[in-house]
Amino acid sequence: MTRTYRALSAYARTTATIESVARLAGWDQETYMPPGGAESRAEQLAALASIAHERKTSSQMRELIEACEQDRELTSDAESAYARSVHEFRHDFDRATKLPGDLVEELARAASRGQQVWKQARKANDFAAFRPALEAMIELTRRKAECYGVPRGGEPYDALLEDYEPGATAREIEAAFSPLRDRLSAMLAELGKGEHPDESITRVKIDPARQHELGLFVLKAMGFDLDAGRLDTTTHPFCDGLGPGDTRLTTRYREDHFTGALYGTLHEMGHGLYEQGLPKADHFGTPLGDAIGLGMHESQSRMWENMVGRSLAFWEWLLPYARKIVGGALDSATPRSLYAATNTAKASLIRVEADEATYNLHIMLRFGIERAVFRGDLAARDIPGVWDETFKQTLGLDVPDDARGCMQDVHWSAGLLGYFPTYALGNLYAAQFFEAARRDLGDLDAQFGRGDFAPLLGWLKTNIHAHGRRFRAGELCQRVTGRALSHAPLMRYLEGKLRPIYGV
Amino acid sequence: MTRTYRALSAYARTTATIESVARLAGWDQETYMPPGGAESRAEQLAALASIAHERKTSSQMRELIEACEQDRELTSDAESAYARSVHEFRHDFDRATKLPGDLVEELARAASRGQQVWKQARKANDFAAFRPALEAMIELTRRKAECYGVPRGGEPYDALLEDYEPGATAREIEAAFSPLRDRLSAMLAELGKGEHPDESITRVKIDPARQHELGLFVLKAMGFDLDAGRLDTTTHPFCDGLGPGDTRLTTRYREDHFTGALYGTLHEMGHGLYEQGLPKADHFGTPLGDAIGLGMHESQSRMWENMVGRSLAFWEWLLPYARKIVGGALDSATPRSLYAATNTAKASLIRVEADEATYNLHIMLRFGIERAVFRGDLAARDIPGVWDETFKQTLGLDVPDDARGCMQDVHWSAGLLGYFPTYALGNLYAAQFFEAARRDLGDLDAQFGRGDFAPLLGWLKTNIHAHGRRFRAGELCQRVTGRALSHAPLMRYLEGKLRPIYGV
Secondary structure, X not given: OOHHHHHHHXXXXXXXXXXXXXXXXXXXXXXXXXXXXXXXXXXXXXXXXXXXXXXXXXXXXXXXXXXXXXXXXXHOOOOOHHHHXXXXXXXXXXXXXXXXXXXXXHHHHHHHHHHHHHHHHHHHOOHHHHHHHXXXXXXXXXXXXXXXXXXXXXXXXXXXXXXXXXXXOHHHHHHHHHHHHHHHHHHHHHHOOOOOOOOHXXXXXXXXXXXXXXXXXXXXXXXXXXXXXXXXXXXXXXXXXXXXXXXXXXXXXXOOOHHHHHHHHHHHHHHHHHHHHOOHHHHOOOHHHOXXXXXXXXXXXXXXXXXXXXXXXXXXXXXXXXXXXXXXXHOOOOHHHHHHHOOOOOOOOOHHHOOOOOHHHHHXXXXXXXXXXXXXXXXXXXXXXXXXXXXXXXXXXXXXXXXHOOOOOOOOOOOOOOOOHXXXXXXXXXXXXXXXXXXXXXXXXXXXXXXXXXXXXXXXXXXXXXXXXXXXXHHHHHHHHOOOOOOHHHHHHHHHHHHHHHOO | OOHHHHHHHHHHHHHHHHHHHHHHHHHHHHHOOOHHHHHHHHHHHHHHHHHHHHHHOOHHHHHHHHHHHOOHHHHOOOOOHHHHHHHHHHHHHHHHHHOOHHHHHHHHHHHHHHHHHHHHHHHOOOHHHHHHHHHHHHHHHHHHHHHHOOOOOOOHHHHHHOOOOOOOOHHHHHHHHHHHHHHHHHHHHHHOOOOOOOOHHHHOOOOXXXXXXXXXXXXXXXXXXXXHEEXXXXXXXXXXXXXXOEEEEEEOOOOOOHHHHHHHHHHHHHHHHHHHHOOHHHHOOOHHHOOOOHHHHHHHHHHHHHHHOOOHHHHHHHHHHHHHHHHHHHOOOOHHHHHHHOXXXXXXXXXXXXXXXXXXXHHHHHHHHHHHHHHOOOOHHHHHHHHHHHHHHHHOXXXXXXXXXXXXXXXXXXXXXXXOHHHHHHHHHHHHHHHHHHHHHOOHHHHHHOOOOHHHHHHHHHHOHXXXXXXXXXXXXXXXXXXXXXXXXXXXXXXXXXXXXXXX
């Protein structure tokens, strides 16, 4: 490490430290803050955000980056970790300084107003009432994309993707999505001919305190460090890496749906293991200590939730312990009955309630619409029609109303355009990395069956977590799995699991 | 309010908002932070402290204060709330800018090192090992007092008091302490001839979860707003007013000492009611939204803990509810047995375990030593001898060793010189204000007996909380009670309660 890089990373670490207190305040807001603290909390978050933004766009930051860029010792090997890090520092700085202040403010106001309008409009099932807010948000987002600038040979949507999935392009994503869409639809039709598993075992009643204990047991067994993290309860589960040594997970409990809480915990734990695996002790606040993007983050949560947590071997391992922890509720359960009950695939209307397989179809529908909008091929007023038609085509269901159709998600009203594809990218990356891990580590099922999750976690740490943002997601995928991102591993995984369960 | 004042208070509010996030981080550190977060938390606190200090001593802050001082509309009536507030703003700014940066750093280092040395030395009962650290801290504190400047006609110790009890002087404090010391010693000797109450009822076993419920019940009944606050568990109980609408209390539970937790909760609640009573919505971050000082803060905690919570009427009210909440443990208790058991007075060695009456003797001993040191009348090496001699004189006990003598407290090693007297000042203010409240509100016991605490709380809000720091403690005491601070109300209160209990 050179003197120039040390100076840059020390400055950036302080900025990240200030942001990490804001994250703590955000965590507290969802967990323990009394309602009376809400207004003051908003002031606190605004004050910290303003300080952090000032530092991120300051002339001092610019000079520190420039000094690194001009430091031959640091940048002569463009592929070295530090040179890559400086490149990412520059990327972030340019992005942060490209948006004029008034546009940032307008976007924030539109997002706040948009969410309120959306809530009302969804309740009233009134797309016409939502449309002006949606159109305003699309227009502002279009201006944002123009400020960022469209990459050579790309399209405006690529500029938006950059906020969530750096380096990704709409064309590449569509190349993976397109065959996935067809194969999933075909598989769903096939499964429809088979027998849907009995899900009743997931509906037994289990005291939330016992469920919490079960969750902690699984966290420990899978290697989540509870001395450097916590598990709490919130309305909407999340994971927040507050900084080095402090990663917080939340879940929610329903007495009659213990698998909901369990898989929620596993999902957030996957995010949490990534956060704990990042080399923050040395690189906190710099690209080398940071996650690659939302898709890669989601791949970690989906892998632990689905590829590990919904395997037969997982239930073979967990059931004896679960019986001890939760009391008699699981007396009649078998690993196979739990395995079948937690692996269903059936079209449904609402994304957040969708199963592992159909979920991707929900996402691809949204991606297609967003992309068409920013290509100028689709106007806001035509979204409901396109939504319903595509839904029927790919998921086979009639959409009864816009509230359960194109108005079901908060994202568009909040200005999160370009975010949706990362959910499905996460599933694709998860499956492709999981295949590579299996290739490297041998019989993963035998390992899971005896509660040995350390090899997989170690593999993820070495191959993914340890690099921070040194590589872009697609690049890392190529390096580790030997191939570009593809629909094939996910389809192999889903078909290999679901066809036997459905007997088709 | 003028434009100049609005600008100043907006700037100060942002500074306070940043500090309030630091308080949240401090609260989290004691409650929910996993151990792995400790290092990162220290970085967070340091970053925020540095930002806040910069703002508090900035040229912008100076200019905003000057603009207010020159604003005739604001300052023409020097006794008006806003003029007073500007005066306090100036006071704080001058104090904050009077200490050179290197002295602040040296003090922080000496405090950190001093506490480590003290921990070891206390364990080894080795005053000689502690002495160099103590001497260094005294020397640095002497320099601090010189930087602050000794008020006209005062002594160096007054400059130290200013950090904790603004406007107080050693001479005034001694004028109240001196007769208190004599009267307390005499009363203790008297009580020694009577019968010490049976304390066994305080040692029944009660599940901590039930104790927590009892604490919440009392908080609600006494008017602590749990929609704008919380009660959690920590090793060392505290109250933290995090900002408008968010005041957090903590306590600790021992299964076989429910009154310990209960009075701990009442004590912190007293602090919390003051925080909730301050007009923060309008004046947060300005002197008008801030507490007067540590003595006044302690008076609020002591009043609710002792004058209210250790009254017979309190137990007459609470016992029937407590029986329902805690189960059978209190079946044999009566209001009178609980009243007697929670009102004992007996000399003991350790300050933090001392009862309501003897506690003041512990404090006055420390005050006397601190004052003598800063007058130049006492050297560090002579502290143990003076300590033991004074202890024998006033509390009647032989001090067996320095660990249980002059090395028992963390304060001196941490540089908190001038802090101790505020504990006893709190008791004095509490008693004097409580007498005034009784004069204004009539039969407080009848009110407490039916669980009606609203009149007292309302009186405190109006007469104390609502003013923020508009008045100094002594000034407010004179305004509200009609007299300067005196030992007499506290002695009347203690003797009136303890003599009948001891039968002397």
